[in-house]
Amino acid sequence: MAQRETTVGPEAGIHGRPAARILKAAKSFSSQIFLVKGDREVNAKSIIKITGFARKGEQVIVRAEGDDAEQAVETVAAEISADED
Amino acid sequence: MKLSGVGASEGVAVGPAFVPRTGGSEPERTGIGEGEVEAELGRFGDAVRVVAARISETAEGLRESGNEDEAGIFDFHAEMAEDPELASAVEERVKNLQSPEAAVLAAGEEYAAEFEAIEDEYLSSRADDVRDVARQISAELMGQADSGFEALYEPSVVLAKSLAPSDTARIPKGLALAFVTAEGSRTSHVSIMARSMGIPAVVGVGDALSGALEAETVAVDGTEGSAITDPDPETVARFDKLSQALAEERVALDQYRHAEARTADGLRIEVAANLGSASEAEEALEWGAEGVGLFRTEFLFMERDDLPTEEEQYDAYSTVARAFGHKPVIIRTLDVGGDKNLPGVDQIHEDNPFLGWRGIRMSLDTPDLFKPQLRALLRAAAHGNVKVMFPMVVEAGELLAAKEMLAEARRELEEQGADVGEIETGVMIETPAAAVCAAELAAEAAFFSIGTNDLVQYTLAADRGNERLRRLQGADHPAVLALIRQTCSAAQEANIPVGVCGEAAGDPQLIPNLLDLGVTELSMAAPSIPKAKKVVSEWKRT
Numbered sequence: 001m002a003q004r005e006t007t008v009g010p011e012a013g014i015h016g017r018p019a020a021r022i023l024k025a026a027k028s029f030s031s032q033i034f035l036v037k038g039d040r041e042v043n044a045k046s047i048i049k050i051t052g053f054a055r056k057g058e059q060v061i062v063r064a065e066g067d068d069a070e071q072a073v074e075t076v077a078a079e080i081s082a083d084e085d
Numbered sequence: 086m087k088l089s090g091v092g093a094s095e096g097v098a099v100g101p102a103f104v105p106r107t108g109g110s111e112p113e114r115t116g117i118g119e120g121e122v123e124a125e126l127g128r129f130g131d132a133v134r135v136v137a138a139r140i141s142e143t144a145e146g147l148r149e150s151g152n153e154d155e156a157g158i159f160d161f162h163a164e165m166a167e168d169p170e171l172a173s174a175v176e177e178r179v180k181n182l183q184s185p186e187a188a189v190l191a192a193g194e195e196y197a198a199e200f201e202a203i204e205d206e207y208l209s210s211r212a213d214d215v216r217d218v219a220r221q222i223s224a225e226l227m228g229q230a231d232s233g234f235e236a237l238y239e240p241s242v243v244l245a246k247s248l249a250p251s252d253t254a255r256i257p258k259g260l261a262l263a264f265v266t267a268e269g270s271r272t273s274h275v276s277i278m279a280r281s282m283g284i285p286a287v288v289g290v291g292d293a294l295s296g297a298l299e300a301e302t303v304a305v306d307g308t309e310g311s312a313i314t315d316p317d318p319e320t321v322a323r324f325d326k327l328s329q330a331l332a333e334e335r336v337a338l339d340q341y342r343h344a345e346a347r348t349a350d351g352l353r354i355e356v357a358a359n360l361g362s363a364s365e366a367e368e369a370l371e372w373g374a375e376g377v378g379l380f381r382t383e384f385l386f387m388e389r390d391d392l393p394t395e396e397e398q399y400d401a402y403s404t405v406a407r408a409f410g411h412k413p414v415i416i417r418t419l420d421v422g423g424d425k426n427l428p429g430v431d432q433i434h435e436d437n438p439f440l441g442w443r444g445i446r447m448s449l450d451t452p453d454l455f456k457p458q459l460r461a462l463l464r465a466a467a468h469g470n471v472k473v474m475f476p477m478v479v480e481a482g483e484l485l486a487a488k489e490m491l492a493e494a495r496r497e498l499e500e501q502g503a504d505v506g507e508i509e510t511g512v513m514i515e516t517p518a519a520a521v522c523a524a525e526l527a528a529e530a531a532f533f534s535i536g537t538n539d540l541v542q543y544t545l546a547a548d549r550g551n552e553r554l555r556r557l558q559g560a561d562h563p564a565v566l567a568l569i570r571q572t573c574s575a576a577q578e579a580n581i582p583v584g585v586c587g588e589a590a591g592d593p594q595l596i597p598n599l600l601d602l603g604v605t606e607l608s609m610a611a612p613s614i615p616k617a618k619k620v621v622s623e624w625k626r627t
Contacts, residue, residue, distance in 0.1 A: 011363075011400055011401075011404070012207075015207065015208065015211075016157075016207075017157065020157075020160065020161065020164070023164060043169060043170055045169055046168050046169055046170035046171075047161065047164040047165055047168055048165060048168045048170055048171060048196050048215060049168075049170050051200075051208070051211060052200065052203055052205065052208040052211070056397070057394070057396070057397070
């Protein structure tokens with residue numbers, strides 16, 4: 001298992017185009033990937049679950065379980081913190 | 086019968102009414118037998134693939150025709166159709182012997198309710214996306230892949246409770262003359278679609294729509310936000326004329342849109358846009374804006390429980406500054422009064438918020454509110470041609486105090502090694518006092534911007550929301566024009582420019598008056614820009 005904390009970068013928070021990029025990144029790995037905020041945990045490969053999950057500036061933990069967990073966490077966290085809408 | 090709603094896409098149209106047959110009829114079969122679970126799960130998987138492929142195909146088609154934004158909506162729907170969480174929710178229900186067509190509707194409804202519970206207009210609109218996708222999968226499972234638009238064969242006005250992207254996308258090209266919906270707002274998909282299709286739309290007419298469904302003909306005015314069912318011949322004639330005039334005008338104005346605004350005798354006049362949020366910048370540029378004459382910052386402070394951080398403000402201001410490059414962007418500091426609650430600011434009830442503690446009065450008394458905004462502005466100024474102006478000023482002392490605070494913010498930022506830019510400071514002339522003291526203000530300001538809406542209401546002592554005071558709401562009242570004249574001559578003495586950013590600036594009847602008085606910048610709602618440039622090009626100094 002791997003995990004990392006990161007800060008939401010896009011102005012719009014996690015929805016719209018940023019959500020689509022996070023989803024694409026998550027789907028490119030075989031690991032199970034979760035986003036955690038407080039006591040909420042959602043499947044990072046679900047557009048329904050990640051849309052509106054966090055606003056800009058909020059802290060989110062990316063957690064992954066599987067063969068490519070390390071890399072999955074790095075890649076997904078990078079998309080979440082990207083300062084791009 | 087007249088329906089009133091929100092004008093979501095401008096223009097007018099008259100045509101036969103068309104009501105799409107509401108798709109997604111309730112599944113007749115809600116339960117299945119124990120032996121059927123595997124086979125039904127297989128059917129669900131197939132339906133998901135068919136629906137996702139169909140949606141992706143629509144996205145591809147839109148992308149090829151250059152409609153990238155609309156294509157994005159369909160990409161989002163395709164992802165939703167294939168969502169693993171939706172699939173496992175359906176799987177669980179099917180294992181409990183619910184039919185997949187009923188299960189997907191129920192699961193979709195659960196997610197839709199979650200989105201609706203979030204207090205955010207954008208996210209609550211996503212509830213309809215989930216419902217739309219679930220309905221498509223359910224219809225596919227029931228073998229009803231039709232769209233409800235099969236009977237549409239002549240150009241018509243489409244009336245519906247709401248219109249999902251999958252609906253609007255399946256309307257054969259050219260057959261929708263206009264949309265009228267009971268639900269929706271300016272940011273709903275149907276509104277975005279209508280604007281990109283260039284057809285009028287009136288949304289949010291409410292229950293009144295049910296009374297209009299039997300109409301033969303409908304006349305739609307998307308500019309005013311109204312629709313008339315079974316209009317009489319005079320109304321039809323009026324709409325036809327309006328429609329023709331609008332079409333001709335649109336073509337005729339296109340040549341002005343991106344041209345530099347100059348008067349007939351060569352005087353340069355800047356025609357700029359008023360922005361209510363950072364997201365309006367691109368659209369303003371497309372309308373031909375030569376700058377931003379008024380960027381209201383209130384949007385950052387509304388509909389939230391905390392105050393926006395310096396960082397958030399910096400992001401919004403610098404986004405617009407970057408979008409406009411070397412073109413000027415005039416940002417107005419916060420202008421709210423006792424009628425809007427601000428977290429962390431000690432407000433008291435005021436009987437008369439427009440004459441109360443608002444604008445620069447509140448800012449100067451609340452450094453915790455004002456300082457972060459000034460810091461964000463100074464930092465944003467490093468990325469473009471940013472100017473700041475202060476609202477509700479009535480005397481030069483207020484301007485001096487605000488400039489002092491700005492200088493202090495600059496010193497702090499420079500000590501911290503932050504990247505800051507040059508910034509001109511101007512004054513909104515929106516109180517009679519400011520116009521009367523224009524000479525003193527001009528000595529300290531780099532520019533003036535006349536806010537005619539408030540100047541009219543304060544000068545004539547006439548609430549601009551009061552319908553009975555219509556005759557006292559025009560900027561062409563002699564007292565208002567006298568104050569504008571006084572402002573312009575004080576500015577000319579001091580050699581500083583004067584702009585106008587109220588509704589008068591975009592009014593073709595008033596523009597020549599304003600130019601006569603010496604105004605050199607006009608800032609307005611973006612769609613008024615091409616027409617304003619044309620009016621400017623026809624004027625010359627007497």
